[in-house]
Amino acid sequence: MVTEVHLTSQSAENWESSSVNADAIYFLMSPGWKKEMRSNRWHYATRWAHSLPVVLVQPVADMPIDNICSEIEPRIENCRILYVRAFHEHADSLFDGVAQAEQIRQDIKRKGYKRVLLWMYNPNYVVGWELVPAVGRIYHATENHFEYTNNSPDFEARLRACLRSADAVICCSEGVANSYSQHTRGKVLTLTNGCDYKFYASGKSDRELAVLGENYAKIVVYAGNLDDRLDYDMMFKAARKNPNFLFALYGRTNFTRPVNETAWSKLKQLSNVCHLGLVPPEKLPDIYAAGDVGLAPYMADPLLKRNTIPLKVFEMIAAKLPVVATNLDMLRPFQTKGLAVVDTTEDFVATVHTTASSTLSQQDQIELEKLGRGQDYDVKFEKARELVRRVAADREVSATLVERRYKIAGAGPDHDQRFDFPETFVYLDDFVQFENFLEIPRRENESEDEIERRISERVISTLMRGIYYYVWKNLPLNVKNFIKAHFAERLKKCVRL
Numbered sequence: 001m002v003t004e005v006h007l008t009s010q011s012a013e014n015w016e017s018s019s020v021n022a023d024a025i026y027f028l029m030s031p032g033w034k035k036e037m038r039s040n041r042w043h044y045a046t047r048w049a050h051s052l053p054v055v056l057v058q059p060v061a062d063m064p065i066d067n068i069c070s071e072i073e074p075r076i077e078n079c080r081i082l083y084v085r086a087f088h089e090h091a092d093s094l095f096d097g098v099a100q101a102e103q104i105r106q107d108i109k110r111k112g113y114k115r116v117l118l119w120m121y122n123p124n125y126v127v128g129w130e131l132v133p134a135v136g137r138i139y140h141a142t143e144n145h146f147e148y149t150n151n152s153p154d155f156e157a158r159l160r161a162c163l164r165s166a167d168a169v170i171c172c173s174e175g176v177a178n179s180y181s182q183h184t185r186g187k188v189l190t191l192t193n194g195c196d197y198k199f200y201a202s203g204k205s206d207r208e209l210a211v212l213g214e215n216y217a218k219i220v221v222y223a224g225n226l227d228d229r230l231d232y233d234m235m236f237k238a239a240r241k242n243p244n245f246l247f248a249l250y251g252r253t254n255f256t257r258p259v260n261e262t263a264w265s266k267l268k269q270l271s272n273v274c275h276l277g278l279v280p281p282e283k284l285p286d287i288y289a290a291g292d293v294g295l296a297p298y299m300a301d302p303l304l305k306r307n308t309i310p311l312k313v314f315e316m317i318a319a320k321l322p323v324v325a326t327n328l329d330m331l332r333p334f335q336t337k338g339l340a341v342v343d344t345t346e347d348f349v350a351t352v353h354t355t356a357s358s359t360l361s362q363q364d365q366i367e368l369e370k371l372g373r374g375q376d377y378d379v380k381f382e383k384a385r386e387l388v389r390r391v392a393a394d395r396e397v398s399a400t401l402v403e404r405r406y407k408i409a410g411a412g413p414d415h416d417q418r419f420d421f422p423e424t425f426v427y428l429d430d431f432v433q434f435e436n437f438l439e440i441p442r443r444e445n446e447s448e449d450e451i452e453r454r455i456s457e458r459v460i461s462t463l464m465r466g467i468y469y470y471v472w473k474n475l476p477l478n479v480k481n482f483i484k485a486h487f488a489e490r491l492k493k494c495v496r497l
Contacts, residue, residue, distance in 0.1 A: 021392045022135055024053045025117040028125040031059050038281045040142050043377040049078040059086035065099040068106050082107055087124035097127025104132050115398050123159040133398040136391040139166040144176045144307040165401050167391040170384055173330045175306035189387050193311045197376035200318035203285025209248055210290045216246040218356055221291035223250040223284055224312045231299045232263035238349045239270050247273045288319035292356040296325035305329055318372035324351045338368035
């Protein structure tokens with residue numbers, strides 16, 4: 001079944017041709033696109049959409065493989081959302097991956113795209129990464145997953161597989177780049193998070209916040225996710241020390257640690273602390289314009305310290321709102337009078353007390369504006385596009401990774417006809433080649449049943465290691481029947497047929 005809302009007034013064909021030799025770009029993303037704040041993904045998607053059709057791939061639990069469903073993303077012209085089957089960490093995960101790949105391939109085929117770029121955020125698309133024909137594979141690393149302790153070994157293996165086969169890896173911090181560069185042969189480019197400078201510089205003082213802050217000496221602003229990464233005890237101390245400051249906090253709460261939820265509840269009880277909930281992104285420039293100082297109050301966590309560079313810091317700076325941030329390595333080089341990076345809770349409390357937009361000199365304001373303009377996503381995107389342009393220029397035709405490894409990318413125009421040969425498969429922990437998979441010489445006096453059992457044992461062993469369904473697809477019928485008869489229970493553990 002195919003469900004889709006078609007582009008109307010400005011279709012992909014009406015957009016200016018891109019300097020990148022491609023005709024569409026597919027973002028392979030985690031779920032939750034419609035509810036997430038304007039993140040790295042938003043900023044790159046909106047910019048790519050000026051020159052290429054952008055397809056935001058979103059996983060949906062148990063979506064049937066024959067259901068190709070997409071809809072227009074109304075906030076971004078020349079952009080669609082494509083829904084595919086979600087990946088699950090279970091015995092059928094291989095089937096999920098194959099289903100994802102097939103749904104993406106069918107969408108490409110229906111649209112008539114010939115030179116697709118894959119832009120990866122989520123390594124759970126590793127099968128699609130391998131099997132969807134593309135002229136370039138870019139891994140956009142916004143998190144250092146190798147330092148997370150809650151990832152499964154299989155997740156890290158999928159991540160390593162994606163990095164090893166990426167043409168380029170774009171990292172949001174030096175910490176991420178140092179970690180990921182050990183796992184890829186592709187080009188590595190560090191592009192830190194930034195801001196939509198013109199958007200945030202255009203704000204007018206938000207009336208609601210201005211009225212709330214009328215009886216306070218200063219308005220202190222935080223806008224973003226209120227989650228386990230923030231130091232609520234530190235904010236509590238700053239708010240209690242400055243009862244004549246209004247602390248206006250915006251965002252959705254999401255806690256996994258009870259201790260942080262307790263600290264958040266304690267902070268909210270202060271009379272000068274106001275939680276104003278989630279607001280539309282369009283309101284943020286006005287909110288920042290009404291503030292006197294902005295906060296980036298992150299926990300003193302080594303993982304955050306090495307790898308985090310919050311978008312909100314540069315968004316506030318673009319709005320000419322001075323910022324007090326905790327000790328994040330990637331912010332240190334940007335310190336000015338309008339961006340204070342502090343080490344301790346005491347320093348944080350003291351700096352919040354002394355910092356305000358009204359205390360900035362003309363020269364300080366010039367430096368702040370220069371910093372904001374330098375972090376504009378337009379500047380960062382041009383560097384990313386140049387990297388992708390070089391990657392795509394090296395490819396004569398779109399091809400799967402399997403085809404590239406076998407050097408048959410020019411075998412013909414119809415990708416669906418190129419799979420009748422033993423494949424190169426990706427094991428979840430390494431690349432393994434099975435170039436002569438079924439070429440098993442017959443032993444002396446060996447019966448048909450015996451040789452079929454040896455072939456079957458190899459097939460089962462391969463499938464159990466997380467290999468693609470093409471192993472099964474290309475087997476002779478008599479071997480398939482033999483496996484079903486003798487290895488049915490083991491087969492169920494590795495692939496749904």
